[in-house]
Amino acid sequence: MSKKSFSGGLNSLLGDKEETQQETPVQTPDKRGRGRPKKEENENETRATLIIKNDNLEKLKAIAYWERITIKQVVNEALENYIKKYEKNQGEVKPKPGR
Numbered sequence: 001m002s003k004k005s006f007s008g009g010l011n012s013l014l015g016d017k018e019e020t021q022q023e024t025p026v027q028t029p030d031k032r033g034r035g036r037p038k039k040e041e042n043e044n045e046t047r048a049t050l051i052i053k054n055d056n057l058e059k060l061k062a063i064a065y066w067e068r069i070t071i072k073q074v075v076n077e078a079l080e081n082y083i084k085k086y087e088k089n090q091g092e093v094k095p096k097p098g099r
Contacts, residue, residue: 060074060075
């Protein structure tokens with residue numbers, strides 16, 4: 001019996017290295033457009049995440065809708081009013097101690 005060469009058969013099954021290198025590369029998804037768009041925020045503003053009751057959020061949204069302002073404006077006005085009321089009753093808010 002003569003020896004058989006299987007290298008040709010494997011190359012034909014697996015493909016030549018040159019053929020696999022010439023294939024188009026896998027395209028990665030474009031990462032632009034993910035998440036919240038970058039906006040220039042005012043220097044005196046910070047993004048914050050809050051957990052609030054659902055019914056309070058719905059009322060804030062309704063107020064913003066009827067007043068034709070943003071939820072951000074409603075929340076800022078509410079916080080300013082609360083701080084004014086607090087300072088009227090308790091005096092000026094003292095900064096919390098540093099670490």
